[in-house]
Amino acid sequence: xKKIKVRQVINSLASPKLTVVCLFLLLxxxxxxxxxxxxxxxxxxQQKFFNSWVAILFGFLPFPGTVLLFWIxxxxxxxxxFFRISLKWTNTGxxxxxxxxxxxxxxxxxxxxxxxxxxxxxxxxxxxxxxVSSRNWELAVWAAGNRKKVVYAVDTDRLDPEDRIRIEPLxxxxxxxxxxxxxxxxLMNSGNIGDRILNASGIQDLKPEPQxxxxxxxxxxxxxxxxxxxxVPSKILLYAGDRSPTRVVINESPFHFSLRNKRFLLPxxxxxxxxxxxxxxxxxMVKSYESRVEMKVGELSREVIISMNxxxxxxxxxxxxxxxxxxxxxxxxxxxxxxxxxxxxxPYIASTIIFLGLCIHFILMLVRxxxxxxx
Numbered sequence: 001x002k003k004i005k006v007r008q009v010i011n012s013l014a015s016p017k018l019t020v021v022c023l024f025l026l027l028x029x030x031x032x033x034x035x036x037x038x039x040x041x042x043x044x045x046q047q048k049f050f051n052s053w054v055a056i057l058f059g060f061l062p063f064p065g066t067v068l069l070f071w072i073x074x075x076x077x078x079x080x081x082f083f084r085i086s087l088k089w090t091n092t093g094x095x096x097x098x099x100x101x102x103x104x105x106x107x108x109x110x111x112x113x114x115x116x117x118x119x120x121x122x123x124x125x126x127x128x129x130x131x132v133s134s135r136n137w138e139l140a141v142w143a144a145g146n147r148k149k150v151v152y153a154v155d156t157d158r159l160d161p162e163d164r165i166r167i168e169p170l171x172x173x174x175x176x177x178x179x180x181x182x183x184x185x186x187l188m189n190s191g192n193i194g195d196r197i198l199n200a201s202g203i204q205d206l207k208p209e210p211q212x213x214x215x216x217x218x219x220x221x222x223x224x225x226x227x228x229x230x231x232v233p234s235k236i237l238l239y240a241g242d243r244s245p246t247r248v249v250i251n252e253s254p255f256h257f258s259l260r261n262k263r264f265l266l267p268x269x270x271x272x273x274x275x276x277x278x279x280x281x282x283x284x285m286v287k288s289y290e291s292r293v294e295m296k297v298g299e300l301s302r303e304v305i306i307s308m309n310x311x312x313x314x315x316x317x318x319x320x321x322x323x324x325x326x327x328x329x330x331x332x333x334x335x336x337x338x339x340x341x342x343x344x345x346x347p348y349i350a351s352t353i354i355f356l357g358l359c360i361h362f363i364l365m366l367v368r369x370x371x372x373x374x375x
Contacts, residue, residue: 014079022073029055029066044213051112067112074105090368093361100354107346116340118264119322122291124332127271131338135215136262137240139174139222141167144247144254155262156220164227170255173227177235180208183221185239197223199237200246206237222259226250266338268314269296273303275324275332289324291334306336316340 012018033049040048049055052065064072081098085091118131139154152167156179165174185203197204206221219240226236228250236248238259245258270293277289290307295314306312312319322337 010079010083013075014084015076016080018076019073022069022076025064026066026069026073029064029069032057033066040213070105070108074102077101077105090364093357093359093364096357096360097354098357100350100352100357103346103350103353107343107350110343110346111341114342116264118338118340120270120319120336120338122270122272122293122334122336124272124275127269127294127296129269130263130265132261132263134261135218137220137259138262139165139238140245140256140258140260141170141172142256143170144256153263156222156259159222172250172255175225175227176222177225178206178221178223180206180221182209182211182218183207183239184209184219185221185241197235197237198246198248199239200242200244201239203237203239203242206239220259264338264340266317267297270294270319270336271296272334275334277324289321291321291336316342316344318344 029049033045036048037045048065050066053068055063055065057063077098081095081102085094085098087095118133120128120131122128137156139156140151141154142149142151150169152170154165154167159176159179161176161178163176165176166172167174183206185201186205186207206223208221212218221240222238224236224238225234226248236246236257238246238257240259240261242259245256248255248257272291272293274292275289276292278287279285280287288308290305290310292303292305293312294301295304295312297314304312306319306321308321311321318339318341320337320339321334323335325333325335327333
């Protein structure tokens with residue numbers, strides 16, 4: 001009985017009908033998620049439909065999300081390859097095609113769970129070798145007054161009250177008192193107890209707020225103390241909206257603390273030479289825009305044009321022309337989206353294998369038809 005049940009499950013997983021049903025549901029999810037994005041934003045749509053196992057529609061109706069459908073399709077193709085297609089040379093094309101589809105799913109897994117998205121904002125004439133996240137924050141610390149600025153950064157995503165952060169090179173032990181992924185600042189009168197809190201903007205307290213649907217609208221807040229036997233301010237407050245770092249003197253040594261967007265060092269530097277936008281004739285509607293940049297890798301450099309449909313690719317990195325900004329004084333800024341995809345090679349491998357599999361499959365079909373015609 002157990003063998004029969006296991007065989008029934010395998011046959012159901014390998015069924016072509018299951019493939020058709022999943023592809024249809026996937027089509028519905030893609031269309032629904034695209035429409036949902038118009039009113040609720042890209043991030044909310046991704047979380048609800050494309051990065052979820054189950055999407056709750058209308059507040060009560062469960063519907064399979066993209067993650068669940070992809071896993072079912074993965075098991076469907078895997079079961080078909082090992083249990084529905086017999087291992088004969090005449091099925092070489094089918095075997096290769098199914099193997100290529102499996103590699104596509106593996107690449108999708110790497111892209112979903114290991115890809116990294118960030119942004120570079122460049123002013124004309126400016127050069128950077130790092131990108132910043134619009135969703136995540138980090139605590140940055142460096143010694144003030146040194147000619148060579150060495151910054152130590154700590155990811156704040158998983159900080160909890162009473163956590164201790166040790167920065168050994170600076171001899172600092174930081175004790176977390178409060179951390180809010182989204183907050184608003186509150187100013188207090190100097191007579192309150194809050195006047196013992198150090199902050200660059202004079203903020204003395206933080207009010208936690210619900211997280212926004214768009215992560216870029218969130219402003220993190222952190223309150224901590226420095227564990228040292230010397231006399232220091234009891235609390236230090238950092239707010240993601242502060243434009244300047246907070247300066248603190250500890251054991252007669254000055255330090256700077258800042259809560260900033262998480263930064264990612266790049267294996268190259270990028271400088272904006274010129275930004276250009278083109279408008280439709282007789283209107284102010286933008287037709288296209290592009291950035292002419294200088295890319296430096298070590299001692300080598302080259303000029304590259306990054307436009308709306310022409311990204312820059314380097315190793316696992318892809319840089320897209322995302323948006324732009326023109327200040328009142330005419331200064332032009334270019335925003336480049338940076339995607340680091342460790343599964344970049346998988347689609348190329350999968351496409352090649354699927355192409356070979358289909359070619360072999362159709363050739364074998366022609367050979368069989370000719371043999372039948374002769375017989």
